[in-house]
Amino acid sequence: MRENKYDDDRFFAAYSRFPRSVEGLRAAGEWPELQKLLPDFAGKRVLDIGCGFGWHCIYAAEQGAASVLGIDLSEKMLAVAREKTDFPQVTYRCMAMEEIDFPPQAFEAVISSLVFHYTPDFADICRRIGRCLVPGGDLVFSVEHPVFTAQGPQAWSVDGEGCRSHWPVDRYFDEGRREALFLGERVTKYHRTLTTYLNTLLQTGFALTGVVEPRPAAHLLDTVPGMRDELRRPMMLLVSAKKDG
Amino acid sequence: MRENKYDDDRFFAAYSRFPRSVEGLRAAGEWPELQKLLPDFAGKRVLDIGCGFGWHCIYAAEQGAASVLGIDLSEKMLAVAREKTDFPQVTYRCMAMEEIDFPPQAFEAVISSLVFHYTPDFADICRRIGRCLVPGGDLVFSVEHPVFTAQGPQAWSVDGEGCRSHWPVDRYFDEGRREALFLGERVTKYHRTLTTYLNTLLQTGFALTGVVEPRPAAHLLDTVPGMRDELRRPMMLLVSAKKDG
Numbered sequence: 001m002r003e004n005k006y007d008d009d010r011f012f013a014a015y016s017r018f019p020r021s022v023e024g025l026r027a028a029g030e031w032p033e034l035q036k037l038l039p040d041f042a043g044k045r046v047l048d049i050g051c052g053f054g055w056h057c058i059y060a061a062e063q064g065a066a067s068v069l070g071i072d073l074s075e076k077m078l079a080v081a082r083e084k085t086d087f088p089q090v091t092y093r094c095m096a097m098e099e100i101d102f103p104p105q106a107f108e109a110v111i112s113s114l115v116f117h118y119t120p121d122f123a124d125i126c127r128r129i130g131r132c133l134v135p136g137g138d139l140v141f142s143v144e145h146p147v148f149t150a151q152g153p154q155a156w157s158v159d160g161e162g163c164r165s166h167w168p169v170d171r172y173f174d175e176g177r178r179e180a181l182f183l184g185e186r187v188t189k190y191h192r193t194l195t196t197y198l199n200t201l202l203q204t205g206f207a208l209t210g211v212v213e214p215r216p217a218a219h220l221l222d223t224v225p226g227m228r229d230e231l232r233r234p235m236m237l238l239v240s241a242k243k244d245g
Numbered sequence: 246m247r248e249n250k251y252d253d254d255r256f257f258a259a260y261s262r263f264p265r266s267v268e269g270l271r272a273a274g275e276w277p278e279l280q281k282l283l284p285d286f287a288g289k290r291v292l293d294i295g296c297g298f299g300w301h302c303i304y305a306a307e308q309g310a311a312s313v314l315g316i317d318l319s320e321k322m323l324a325v326a327r328e329k330t331d332f333p334q335v336t337y338r339c340m341a342m343e344e345i346d347f348p349p350q351a352f353e354a355v356i357s358s359l360v361f362h363y364t365p366d367f368a369d370i371c372r373r374i375g376r377c378l379v380p381g382g383d384l385v386f387s388v389e390h391p392v393f394t395a396q397g398p399q400a401w402s403v404d405g406e407g408c409r410s411h412w413p414v415d416r417y418f419d420e421g422r423r424e425a426l427f428l429g430e431r432v433t434k435y436h437r438t439l440t441t442y443l444n445t446l447l448q449t450g451f452a453l454t455g456v457v458e459p460r461p462a463a464h465l466l467d468t469v470p471g472m473r474d475e476l477r478r479p480m481m482l483l484v485s486a487k488k489d490g
Contacts, residue, residue: 147392147414150478157402157413166413168402169392173460173476193479194439198456208453211443215418231418233395234438 003118005187006052006074014183016080019224024055029216029227030142030236034113037210037240039138041065044108047132049097049125049141050115054081054090060111061087069107071095097125102132109133112141114236117149117189120177122196126204135245139206145213145234149191152178156229167233194237201241210240248363248433251297251319259428261325264469269300274461274472275387275481279358282455282485284383286310289353292377294342294370294386295360299326299335305356306332314352316340342370347377354378357386359481362394362434365422367441371449380490384451390458390479394436397423401474412478439482446486455485 005011019027025035042064048057051070060068068090072078078092085092097112097119110129119125129139148154150172156164175192201208213234220227250256264272270280287309293302296315305313313335317323323337330337342357342364355374364370374384393399395417401409420437446453458479465472 147417151411157411166396166402166415168411169414169478170411171476172392172458172478193458195456195458198453202453202455208443208447208456210447211440211453213417213438213440231416233414233417 003188004073005185006072007076008185011183011185011187012074012076014185018183020055021053024053025059027220028055029220029230030214030238032217033212033214034140034142034238037140037212037238038111039109039140041109045069045106047071047102047107047110047129049100049110049112049129050118051081051092052077052113054078054085054092056111056113057081057090057092058085058087060109061085061090065089065109067091069093071097071100073097097128100125100128100132104131105134105137106132107134107137109138109140111139114142114144116141117144117191120190122190122192123200123204126200126206130205130243133243135243137243138240139201139243140238140240142214142236142238143197144189145237146172146191146194146197147233148235149178149180149189152180152191154180154182164229164232197237197239201239205244206241207244208239208241210238212238214238249318250430250432251317252321253430256428256430257319257321259430263428265300266298269298270304272465273300274465274475275459275483277462278457278459279385279387279483282385282457282483283356284354284385286354290314290351292316292347292352292355292374294345294355294357294374295363296326296337297322297358299323299330299337301356301358302326302335302337303330303332305354306330306335310334310354312336314338316342316345342373345370345373345377349376350379350382351377352379352382354383354385356384359387359389361386362389362436365435367435367437368445368449371445371451375450375488378488380488382488382490383485384446384488385483385485387459387481387483388442389434390482391417391436391439391442392478393480394423394425394434397425397436399425399427409474409477442482442484446484450489451486452489453484453486455483457483459483 025031041060046068048070057070151170159165216230270276286305291313293315302315396415404410461475
C-alpha cells in the first residue's frame with residue numbers, strides 16, 4: 001500500500017499548522033514564480049495531482065477554469081479542501097497519482113505542487129499525464145530539488161557553534177528511496193537527478209517551456225525566521241512543459 | 246583584459262599533463278554523454294567556442310563537417326591544436342567568446358566544452374551564437390554544474406579523518422564571480438544557477454532538446470583514482486538546444 005503520511009493523525013496535525021496550510025498560496029515562498037509559469041486557465045479542464053487542501057484548485061477556478069479535478073491520497077486533506085471550496089466546478093477525488101487513467105484528452109492543463117518526489121516511477125506518471133492531456137496542453141509542476149533530496153536527511157551541515165555552514169550534497173546519482181525528516185516525522189521520498197526529471201519529460205512527449213529554481217518571495221525574506229538561508233541552496237524545482245502535438 | 250590563465254606558463258604546463266589534454270576525448274569522463282547530444286556534423290559548418298587543444302574540432306571533421314572554426318583565447322592552446330590537426334577544413338582563430346560577431350547564419354552547429362562558466366554574461370553569448378546560427382541550427386555545450394560552482398572553492402567537505410564526507414553547496418542564488426582552485430592555481434569562474442542557464446536559452450530563441458548531468462564513463466570508474474566520488478555530486482551540465490526557426 002502506498003504510504004499516506006498525511007492521513008496519520010500526528011503528521012496531519014503538524015502539516016495543518018504549516019504556514020502554507022493556514023494561509024495558502026501567499027505563504028508559499030515559491031508561489032510568485034509558480035504563478036508565472038501557469039497557463040491561462042480560462043475555459044480549461046484542469047487536473048491537480050496531489051491537491052492537498054485545494055489551494056491551487058481554488059486558484060484555477062478563480063481564474064476561470066471550466067472544471068477542476070483535484071486528486072489526493074489523503075481523505076483528511078480532501079475533507080478540508082471540500083470544506084474550503086465554494087466553486088461548484090471544482091471536484092475532489094481520493095486516488096493515487098499512480099492510478100491516473102483518465103480518458104484521452106480529458107484535460108487542457110495539469111498542475112502538481114510538491115508531489116512527484118513521492119512516486120518511485122516518474123516516467124510512468126509522465127506517460128499517464130500525457131495520455132489524458134490534449135496536444136499542446138500544459139503541465140506545470142513543482143518538486144523538491146535534486147540538491148535538496150540527494151543526501152537524504154535534508155538537514156544543513158552545521159559548524160562547531162551549531163551555525164549552518166552549508167548544504168550537504170551526496171549520493172546524487174544514486175536515485176531512489178530516501179528517508180527524510182519532515183515536521184518531526186520520517187517521510188519516504190524518492191530522489192532523482194535533474195537529468196531524469198527533464199529528459200523524462202522530453203522522452204515522453206513534452207517540450208520544456210520553463211525551468212525555474214524559485215527564490216523565496218521577497219516579502220517572506222525578512223519576515224520569516226531563517227528564510228534568508230533559502231538563498232543558499234535550491235530547495236524546489238519548477239517546470240513547465242507542453243505536450244507535443 | 247580578459248583573464249587568460251591558459252597562456253600562463255605554469256598553468257599551461259599543468260593543464261597539458263591533464264589526462265584529457267594528453268589522451269583527448271576518451272579520457273574525458275563526460276564524453277560518451279556529450280557525444281550522444283551532438284548533431285550529425287556531415288556537411289555542416291561548425292563553430293567550436295573555446296576549442297583548446299582542438300579535440301572536438303578534429304572529431305567534427307572526422308564526422309564529415311564541411312568546415313570547422315575553433316576559437317580560443319589562448320595562443321598556446323591553439324599552437325598545439327594546429328600542430329595536432331591534419332584536416333584542412335579545420336581552422337583556428339585566437340579570439341574571446343565575447344567578441345563573437347560572425348555573419349548571420351554562418352554556422353549550422355555550435356559546440357562548446359567547459360567554457361561558458363568563464364564568461365560573466367551568458368545571455369550575451371547566447372544572443373551572439375543565435376545570430377550566427379541558421380534557424381533550426383544546433384547548440385551543444387557543457388559547463389561546470391551550478392552545484393559545483395556555487396560555494397566557490399570547489400573542494401569536498403572532509404571529516405575528522407580527512408575523508409570526503411559530502412559536497413558543500415552554498416551561495417547558490419548569489420550569481421557571479423568565484424575564485425576556484427584548479428591545478429594549483431586560482432582561476433576566476435562565474436557561478437550561475439541552473440535556472441539562468443536554461444531559461445536564458447529559452448529567452449534568447451532556443452528550444453531545449455537535452456539536459457544531462459553526465460556520470461563518468463564506466464571505463465574510468467575503476468581505473469581513475471577517486472573517480473567513484475564523481476557519482477556523489479554533479480560536476481557538469483550538458484545542454485543541447487535548437488535555434489527556433
